[in-house]
Amino acid sequence: MELTREEESALKGEQGETMQMAYRILVATGEATDAEKLIPIEWAHLSGVNYNTIGDAGEEFLSTISKDARVTVKTTLNPMGFDIDNVSNYKLDENFISKQLSIRNSYETMGVIPSFSCIPYEIFDIPKNGTQVAFAESNAAIHANSYDNLKTNKESAFSALASAIIGKSPYSSLRKEDTPNVTIQMKVKNPNELTYGMLGFYAGKIGDTSVNISGLGEMDQRQCKAMCGGMGTSGTCAKFNFGEGNPNVEKIDFDEKEMQNVHDELNTSEKGDLITLGSPQLGLNEISDLTAKLKGRSFQKRCMVFLPRTVKDQAQKIGYITELERAGCEILSDCCTCLTPLICKDDVDAVTTNSIKGAFYLKNSNGVGVNLKSLKEIVEDETR
Amino acid sequence: MNKILVSGKVKGIVLKSNNPINFLGTVDKKTGIISDKNHSLFEKSVKNTILVFPSGIGSSVGAYTIYSIKSNNTAPIAMICKKADLTVATGCALANIPLITIDDEEFESIKTGMKISIDTDSTIPIHYQ
Numbered sequence: 001m002e003l004t005r006e007e008e009s010a011l012k013g014e015q016g017e018t019m020q021m022a023y024r025i026l027v028a029t030g031e032a033t034d035a036e037k038l039i040p041i042e043w044a045h046l047s048g049v050n051y052n053t054i055g056d057a058g059e060e061f062l063s064t065i066s067k068d069a070r071v072t073v074k075t076t077l078n079p080m081g082f083d084i085d086n087v088s089n090y091k092l093d094e095n096f097i098s099k100q101l102s103i104r105n106s107y108e109t110m111g112v113i114p115s116f117s118c119i120p121y122e123i124f125d126i127p128k129n130g131t132q133v134a135f136a137e138s139n140a141a142i143h144a145n146s147y148d149n150l151k152t153n154k155e156s157a158f159s160a161l162a163s164a165i166i167g168k169s170p171y172s173s174l175r176k177e178d179t180p181n182v183t184i185q186m187k188v189k190n191p192n193e194l195t196y197g198m199l200g201f202y203a204g205k206i207g208d209t210s211v212n213i214s215g216l217g218e219m220d221q222r223q224c225k226a227m228c229g230g231m232g233t234s235g236t237c238a239k240f241n242f243g244e245g246n247p248n249v250e251k252i253d254f255d256e257k258e259m260q261n262v263h264d265e266l267n268t269s270e271k272g273d274l275i276t277l278g279s280p281q282l283g284l285n286e287i288s289d290l291t292a293k294l295k296g297r298s299f300q301k302r303c304m305v306f307l308p309r310t311v312k313d314q315a316q317k318i319g320y321i322t323e324l325e326r327a328g329c330e331i332l333s334d335c336c337t338c339l340t341p342l343i344c345k346d347d348v349d350a351v352t353t354n355s356i357k358g359a360f361y362l363k364n365s366n367g368v369g370v371n372l373k374s375l376k377e378i379v380e381d382e383t384r
Numbered sequence: 385m386n387k388i389l390v391s392g393k394v395k396g397i398v399l400k401s402n403n404p405i406n407f408l409g410t411v412d413k414k415t416g417i418i419s420d421k422n423h424s425l426f427e428k429s430v431k432n433t434i435l436v437f438p439s440g441i442g443s444s445v446g447a448y449t450i451y452s453i454k455s456n457n458t459a460p461i462a463m464i465c466k467k468a469d470l471t472v473a474t475g476c477a478l479a480n481i482p483l484i485t486i487d488d489e490e491f492e493s494i495k496t497g498m499k500i501s502i503d504t505d506s507t508i509p510i511h512y513q
Contacts, residue, residue: 024390027389029474031387056452156444156470156474
């Protein structure tokens with residue numbers, strides 16, 4: 001990788017240890033991904049926030065570097081482990097809470113916007129077409145590349161953090177023109193958000209850095225997010241192009257059989273003890289739609305609804321939150337289904353969700369059973 | 385061809401694994417001992433070795449494990465891989481542990497117990513003694 005004289009000097013430590021470490025991260029990442037240089041970015045979105053995932057090692061690391069590391073571009077943050085407003089309703093120990101708050105402090109000290117959201121594309125203004133960003137959250141990277149005309153690699157927690165500090169990222173794969181070498185042909189009729197989540201999950205296993213997907217009809221926001229979430233979960237792929245692509249590329253069908261295989265892999269229970277909605281977190285449109293669907297109805301079991309704090313505040317003003325709480329929903333901001341410490345296999349055998357991303361982590365990380373249902377089915381079956 | 389991901393200059397003795405290593409959950413952070421029964425280096429310590437293995441696998445959080453073992457003085461002094469994966473690359477970058485990738489043939493020729501010196505500024509970064 002070619003570095004400028006100034007970059008070389010920072011890598012040698014002439015701008016301090018923190019800058020040196022940040023450059024080491026970008027150079028190592030760049031060499032591993034065959035980048036030839038570093039390029040400026042305008043926005044970084046960081047993962048590595050939830051104490052449940054980064055643990056003591058992560059907490060200690062962030063605490064150490066926050067003494068002098070500062071971000072130099074707009075930097076937003078993934079969800080953490082809980083919502084401080086209602087954490088006392090859940091069985092989390094003091095250690096978890098204090099370590100999580102230390103992580104929050106470290107990021108705030110570094111100048112990061114404490115957005116605690118995995119849907120930055122929905123709650124922040126999108127920069128102009130072609131802007132280079134560095135998004136570590138997989139569903140957000142895919143959404144940015146596929147729907148928002150931004151350019152990012154599927155960054156690691158570390159390359160995104162180093163990019164936020166330096167304001168640059170390695171110029172590799174998806175930042176350049178990237179032509180997919182495979183096309184997934186969507187053949188399933190009457191798809192809902194669950195179908196699109198499974199399509200994304202399937203495509204993510206096949207694609208390397210990007211895929212074409214043909215046969216997509218009109219998709220609503222929930223379905224788009226479901227597809228990005230599903231794809232980010234199953235592999236390294238971080239972009240889909242709409243359409244058949246080059247006629248010479250390999251074509252692979254996604255039909256009932258392929259969908260059934262994904263379903264069988266992730267759906268491990270006939271029914272759930274509780275319901276979760278939101279992974280990715282729900283935006284204001286989805287909250288509005290959910291409120292309308294629940295009019296005059298109530299959940300017959302616990303239903304956890306995950307959303308960003310900014311969306312919760314807006315929804316509160318409009319009156320959606322009161323309605324959702326009346327219907328029996330537990331409203332949780334700043335956190336998400338994905339890798340939540342709030343669902344524990346000691347208390348819960350299985351969870352019903354419409355999220356493929358949520359299903360994957362509930363099954364593999366929380367170790368609980370998963371019952372997949374679309375939102376329509378959830379409302380029909382679980383409310384009265 | 386050698387590729388230098390994290391630079392540095394060290395001398396040491398090789399500990400080689402033909403299995404990939406998942407740092408998160410396989411390496412004990414306090415002791416640097418491989419705690420996975422199914423791993424070929426089970427019960428061996430990576431501390432102060434030149435760790436040679438095909439590549440890292442598993443969660444990117446494993447990079448923090450590499451940082452932790454370095455903080456606990458139980459880390460390898462250098463790592464050599466066949467394939468650069470982002471977890472090991474960023475972990476070595478965080479911890480300032482030299483990391484070089486090598487081709488299959490050179491990988492095959494390296495054995496546990498060999499003495500090696502690494503100098504990433506040199507035209508021949510790996511020197512076998």
